Amino acid sequence: MASYPTIDSELLRTFVAIADQGGYTRAAEQVNRTQSAVSMQMKRLEEDVVQRSLFQRNGRQMLLTAEGELLLGYARRILRLQGEALNSLRAPHMVGLVRIGTPDDYVTRFLPGVLARFAQAFPLVQVEMHCEPSFQLLQRQDLDLTIVTREPGKEIGQLLRQEEVVWAQAENAMLHERPTLPLAMFNADCFCRNWACNALDTMSRDYRVAYSSPSLSAIFAVVGAGLAVTAQLRSLIPTEMRIIGKEEGLPDMPMASIVLLRNPRSQSPVTECLAEHIADGFRQH
Structure with missing residues (x-):
C-alpha cells in the first residue's frame, strides 16, 4: 500500500488563519495560541513539511506566495472535509x-x-x-x-x-x-x-x-x-x-x-x- 505524506491539521488551521487575518497577531487570537507559537508552527510547516516559503512580508502584513496560494485551497478543503466527517458522526447528539x-x-x-x-x-x-x-x-x-x-x-x-x-x-x-x-x-x-x-x-x-x-x-x-x-x-x-x-x-x-x-x-x-x-x-x- 502506497504511503503518502501528511500535514497536521492544526498546522493547516493556523496557516489558514494567518492567510485570512493577514498576520500573526490576529491569527494567534483566532486559534487561541501565542504569537510565538503561531510563528513556530509556520516555521515547522514551511521548513519541515512542505519545504516551501508560504508567506512574504509586506510591512506588517503577511502575503501568500504562489505556493501559499496553492496550499490555501487544499487546506480549506481538508479542514472542511474533516469538519464534515466529525459533524456526520456527532450529528445524532x-x-x-x-x-x-x-x-x-x-x-x-x-x-x-x-x-x-x-x-x-x-x-x-x-x-x-x-x-x-x-x-x-x-x-x-x-x-x-x-x-x-x-x-x-x-x-x-x-x-x-x-x-x-x-x-x-x-x-x-x-x-x-x-x-x-x-x-x-x-x-x-x-x-x-x-x-x-x-x-x-x-x-x-x-x-x-x-x-x-x-x-x-x-x-x-x-x-x-x-x-x-x-x-x-x-x-x-x-x-x-x-x-x-x-x-x-x-x-x-x-x-x-x-x-x-x-x-x-x-x-x-x-x-x-x-x-x-x-x-x-x-x-x-
Whole structure:
C-alpha cells in the first residue's frame, strides 16, 4: 500500500488563519495560541513539511506566495472535509436551539448558504434569527451568536471580513448631478450613515437624507426607483445598481469590518459549529 505524506491539521488551521487575518497577531487570537507559537508552527510547516516559503512580508502584513496560494485551497478543503466527517458522526447528539443576531444586510447575501449547509449537517438544531441594526444587537445579552458591523480599529470578536463602503444609485440615474444630493440611509444610529454625512460635509457637498429605514430592502427599493443615492458595503450592492465615486464628485469611503461575537454564557458544541459555518460562509464570498 502506497504511503503518502501528511500535514497536521492544526498546522493547516493556523496557516489558514494567518492567510485570512493577514498576520500573526490576529491569527494567534483566532486559534487561541501565542504569537510565538503561531510563528513556530509556520516555521515547522514551511521548513519541515512542505519545504516551501508560504508567506512574504509586506510591512506588517503577511502575503501568500504562489505556493501559499496553492496550499490555501487544499487546506480549506481538508479542514472542511474533516469538519464534515466529525459533524456526520456527532450529528445524532447535536440538538438544541441557537439564537443568532444579525443586521438584515447579511441575511440574503451571506446566510442562506451557511444555514443550508448547517441544516444538512445538523438537521435537529433549531436556529432562531433576530434581525436588528448593529448598535441594537450590541446591547443584547440573550443571543448566542451575533454578527455586527464595526468601524476599523473598533473590531471585537472574530473578524469575518473587511469591505469597502461605496456609493450607489440606480443604473440610469444621474442624482449625483443634482445641487443637493438625496440620500437613502439607515437610521441615525448607523455609523455608515455618519461616515457618509461626515464625508460629504468635509467636501462641502450639499445633501439631504431624503429616506431612512432600518431595512436594507426598503433602502434599495428607494434607490432602485431612482429616488436617492446610498452608501453600503460593496458586496451588498445589487447588480441592477451602479457604483459611483470620485468621477461623479463623491468622496472615498473607509473600510468596514464584519465581526462575529460569541456569548460566553451560552457556548456549546452546537453554537461553536454554527460559528464555524458562519466564518466559512463569509470567507467564501
